[in-house]
Amino acid sequence: MTQDVEMKDNATTPSQSLPPPPPSTLHHLKEIASVIENGSKSNEVRRIGRAVRLTIALRKRLTASVLSSFIDYALIPGSDPHPRLSSYLPKEDDQAMETDTATSAAQTQGKQLSPELEIYCYFVVLLFLIDHKKYNEAKDCSSASIVRLKSLNSRTVDVIASRLYFYYSYSYELTGDLAEIRGNLLALHRITTLRHDELGQETLLNLLLRNYLHYNLYDQAEKLRSKAPRFEAHSNQQFCRYLLYLGQIRTIQLEYTDAKESLLQAARKAPVAARGFRIQCNKWAVIVRLLLGEIPERTVFMQGGMEKALRPYFELTNAVRIGDLELFRSVAEKYATTFSTDRTHNLIVRLRHNVIRTGLRNISISYSRILLADVAQKLRLNSANPVADAESIVAKAIRDGAIDATLDHANGWMVSKETGDIYSTNEPQSAFNSRIAFCLNMHNEAVRALRFPPNTLKEKESAEKRRERQQQEQELAKHIEEEDDDDF
Structure with missing residues (x-):
């Protein structure tokens, strides 16, 4: 009896240990x-x-x-x-x-x-x-x-x-061969518009903008974007791409405020897995903020997995922050290949004036009165007549409101005025209003992004349909991140 039992146990053990094949x-x-x-x-x-x-x-x-x-x-x-x-x-x-x-x-x-x-x-x-x-x-x-x-x-x-x-x-x-299909993409965009295929319209509009921007045709891209039919965004990926292209167009057109808003919104909305897309958005956003006279925070360059890619822009930001023109030239020459690949070389050329203005602002804060020759020396102006160049730069900065100072042409001095109380101006109120507008805009976008199953209030669902719908929603939530990993 004991032997039979042991034989039966040994016979059943191998079949139970084999897992089903994947x-x-x-x-x-x-x-x-x-x-x-x-x-x-x-x-x-x-x-x-x-x-x-x-x-x-x-x-x-x-x-x-x-x-x-x-x-x-x-x-x-x-x-x-x-x-x-x-x-x-x-x-x-x-x-x-x-x-x-x-x-x-x-x-x-x-x-x-x-x-x-x-x-x-x-x-x-x-x-x-x-x-x-x-x-x-x-x-x-x-x-x-x-x-x-x-x-x-x-x-x-x-x-x-x-x-x-x-x-x-x-x-x-x-x-x-991207230029070969531009006419075909335009025809497809017309077809999808006539068929009311809004997802296809989003995709093809972004592809056409990418096609134009690839060949630096910014005017044609803006004409297409302004004439294209407006509709509510259906895909987060396509909307992020649209914001990136819109920010690039606005940057080239010197509309830095709108460009900054579009680029930062694209970087925030992009999924974490889309690292390459977020790096591209942050590169352009850093340049735009520098052109606006802002200095990005250090945390922007220390995001996970983006430190190496944003290193050239970090050194560029440091040069602009200090106002050192010589350091700015060395960084621009050191990473010239990277800037050309990122298509930001022309924008960095525009930053030279911002570097000079930042250095001039630091000088006006540090000195109540300084000779124009010393200003030219501190700004490291390499020209035939640096004193005359420094005088014109200071005059333009005073006219633009970058610094609060006066020029003494007789003695060749720049005389800085005392810094007043900023809270006595409208600057805090404007900053507070901009933050409120940003929060309200984010709330409105979140409300518009809500999706509801169709006909939930018009007809009652059976128990079987309700279970099937819940199962689909669970599977959709499970695979929603996989969708974000692909297109960026």
Whole structure:
């Protein structure tokens, strides 16, 4: 009896210790395809968006063999997109094909292909080509997907279409042919406007602004932005990009106050995972604040993961803060390549006058009376007649209100006036009003960003629909961060 019991226990132990095998990438793609089909049948855009977010989570696991098997599963073998998409994938000698591929392909022959699933196949193949640096094939694939999208007018396709628009422009940008698609992007923006595809309008407007700014066509970008139809933002990523491009346009147009507000708002709204985007926003914001005469706080340059990228701008800020023109020249020459890559070199040239003005302000605070020759020496003006240059600089600073002083032309002095009480002026009130306006604006944007399920007050939901909706909201909250990691 004891031996039989021991034999039974030993027999049951191995089966209980074996864990179930993890689902494969192809299995996940099939589940995403079912989500897309259910979303297209029920006309629910949120399910399509959830499918896109799940795909981004699988992006690093996509291989040619998996995508080939998925195309055989999702597309009808005799359809037009099947051989086209298969031709973009490299042929591998030892493709690890799934065991259920043949049966799945046989099942897809009897059903009709949905447009959402077809566009999704273009999307996953395009992601694979860009990740594996096959940029020429990515251009061909994205162009073919855009031709197919022009013939589709469905709101359930718009979520995937907006991603295809982005990667369509990105593939041409990687090959240096961004100017070739400008006319096509304008045509697509017109089509999406006529179809009331607001998400597509947001994406294409940002792509057109990026296209113009890439070639320094700031006037054309401003004309397009001012003439484009206005609508409420639907995507936080696209809205952040729009604020960045708007801030860059305003900076070039010398509208520094509006530019500062747009750039800082873009940096605040961007997700933490979008580090590269936030670095770009902070670079431009630092330059704009310096042009406005402000000195950014040290904490701006000490943000996590951004210290190395913002190091040149930290040294530049230090030179402007001190008002040392020689130090400013050395920093500009040291990081000239970095500033040219960031497209901020022309803005840094404008900062030379701010450096001189800051140094002059420090001199006026330190000295009640000083010779213009000493002013030229302290500012390190290297010119043929530094005293005359110092006199003109001091006169302009007095006229602009940068310093409170007078010029004694007879003796060649700059005489500073005593500093009054700032609380007797309107400066504290204006600063307080600006902070109140900022808080009210943030509150209004937060209220506008609230989203409510449709028809919650018009009809009662059944228990099953309520449970399904709660499950979708939980899954949406789970994968919302994965959406932020992709596009920046």
